[in-house]
Amino acid sequence: MVTNLDDIALLSPLRYKNTSLKLFLVIFGLLAGLFSNTPILPFFIAVCMIAATIIFGKVPVKFYFKLFLTLLGFALVSCIILAFFTHGDNSQVLWSIDILWWTFSITVDSLNQAVLVFSRTINGLACIFLLSMTTPMLEMFSYFKRISFLDIFVELSMLIYRYIFVFLETAINIQSSQKMRFGYKGLKNSVRSLGMLVGSLFVQTIEQGDKLYLSMNSRCYTGKLPFYTQKYKIKVADAAVSILFIGLTAAVFVYTRGYQFF
Template sequence: MRTLDDIALLSPLRYKNTTLKVVLVFIGLLAGLFSASPILPLFIAVCMIAATLIFGKIPVKMYFKLFLSVLGFAVVSAFILAFFAYGDGGETLWSVNLFGWIISVTTGSANLALLVFARSANGLACLFFLSMTTPMLELFSYFKRFSFLDVFMELVMLIYRYIFVFLALLLNIQSAQTMRFGYRNFKTSIHSAGLLVGSLFVQTIEQGDRLYLSMNSRCYDGKLPYYNAEYKIMFADVLTALVFIVSVAAVYIYTRGYQFF
């Protein structure tokens, strides 16, 4: 199974300027966050999805498999808000008497639920655009340019690396247990899961010690060297970015305050 880094390395948008991509993503996130209408976040989400699929050459099936699996949490949250958050009140759209409790959906709660869902879809589409078109090492290198993020990015880089070390150890131990029929029934599965957690805890600590020793033996001074990839900003890129920003501003002006219910 390919990781997001594998996808980003094969994307044509990888060779576009990182600063420009980060700025566009931040504009999209902030515009969607401060919009009072769900139309603008949904518009930005559609633009980001289209850019990721068309210009980034990301496989459609793989993209929506990842996107929809995460978006499901936003759907559940929006559904709960529609029933239990009254927002600005308004007219009752639907109600039911459940064991003496009146559960209802009002226009205010429906608008709030739709707005939360739209903002979630917007944020998810923006982050997917950045993560699927820019390798993580280039993102780490970019954010390390800001001195106040230097130490934070060092920690993020180590944590990011250890995610894959952790997964590799987990899969190796689990495969060994499976080959020895460690999951043949419920009782042995519980026992094997306990052994898996304990062994994983010990081995990750040992891996951490090995990593610390190997870094010290290579004269680690508290700062990891990064490859700084510099890509020129082309005129077509600037023009596309301006069209996106102007479109976002226009949609914001013409749809502010608009509600579906």
């Protein structure tokens, strides 16, 4: 059963597409949406990215939108607050309310700004989801290693990412055994069990670090970790779709420049 983004990425057909091309399209989509002065372009890019992730990447629709809408809820709250507190000079007031000694109002400028920020948020989430749900993290680490992007940072990130799941699984197993022994029955037992859980994880973290250092030295570790890199060629169809996407994005940018909803 699929439980995390790495499982999704490993099963995605887009995993076998060129990593450089995917990274370029994601960065292009992020920057195009970020520098757009109209919400139309970020919405357009987001629709393209969502469609590519679900249709071509074969990502489960329920899983995708459950995660997408969960993160989008936080952005929606922030944009609503932004609509109340971002006012332009001499802007038309659309709605206001008096609460005690304060007057909260929504103006045309603040509403347009909130919609623009919301569209950029959707665009950013869609672009990041395309990359994270179609490219396993180990392939991303090996790609950055191949282009010599801060080797020590990439190696540390890979090790941290690996041991996040190791200690998460350990914590779940310890917590399950504690629950079977009624370790979380009552406030006193819950606090004591939680303390034992944290202490046990801390000890195991130190032990795993020592074991990792010993195993790396026994394998002639010289300060750099070798990465196996799987290279995928850019096919003609992939290049054509990418050029089409860039061209449509440029066209939408030109024809919707300066457009506002309100």
